[in-house]
Amino acid sequence: MLFAGPKLRLLRLLSSLTLLWLFILTDAKKDLKITCNTCRKITDNFNKGFDRTANQNFGGGNTAWEERTLSKYETSEIRLMEIVEELCDSSSFECNQMLEEHEEHFETWWFKKKTKHPDLHKWFCIETLKVCCPKGTFGPDCNACVGGSEKPCHGNGECDGDGTRGGDGTCSCERAYKGTFCLDCSDGYFNVERNDTFSLCTECHTSCKTCNGATNQDCDECKDGWEEDDQEACVDVDECSKDSSVCKEGEYCVNTEGSFSCKDCDKVCSDCTGPGPDQCQACAAGYQDTEGTCTDVDECSQSEVVCTKEHQECVNTKGSYTCVCSSGYEKREDECVQTPTQAEEPESSETSADAHAEL
């Protein structure tokens, strides 16, 4: 029998035990698409193994015996064994199960069928195990996909179960196409070419929701944010020129193709028509209108005294001011007291300033 080496025997025993209980767990709901994909994986790996071993030989030195027998390695059981050993990942249950159940077929194919049936996937998965179907067909009986097996879904989509014994043959169309046959164009696309078996859909102009041609004059309906002009072309709506209330107070409007956005005003404005301090409609608190620009108010120079405590001084800041203790004084429990003359360091310089907001 094939594969009777001690290493392989142990491997087979171990995998058989693992497979037994996994088999009980999962066999009930075997997915026919997965089963075919497993088979495809095995035959793909077989072909890879076949290429990998193409220039190998029986090993050892370059002996006359090897020279004589090199040609025989090509078709030898040893080579077959080396290929079969690598067909499944040890972690792939489905693969190992399938291999376990059907490994004798590889021997049959290798010695008796290979010449007449060189396509292993076709012979093994489609014709022998009957877990796959030819390309363009699906389901238990390998029926042709919608649009025919030559061009499933008319070349514009994917046929459910294509190439497997599963699926129902319905088409999942590519983005530009829709309908049972993937011949109709999706919204935003139009037919450049179309007959009973062929359809080419191309994207509409960016302004159209639906269209029958490539320009903005070929729209059937404009997209949101676009409107028909006098020539029945879809043009951008300038949302910013309409009502001024499209953006919140403190923001200005920026028109974009098909839309608009709102951006924050400069911090010196409470409201504005555009970016920068020159386009304020009203100044923010702590700023005043000076020849069309909002500038900082110097609260400290106003006639009304703003820092009222003893030994306090006013320091102007952008948009506000702070009260700090005069030089030689420091903050102690909300009062400015004389700094001790001893070598004592003040606890922290931070505590000597008092922001306006905190007063």
Ligand SMILES: *[C@@H]1O[C@H](CO)[C@@H](O)[C@H](O)[C@H]1NC(C)=O
């Ligand atoms: C449909 O159009 C395609 C592409 O132009 C062409 O190859 C095909 O022969 C046409 N089929 C029919 C039935 O007219």
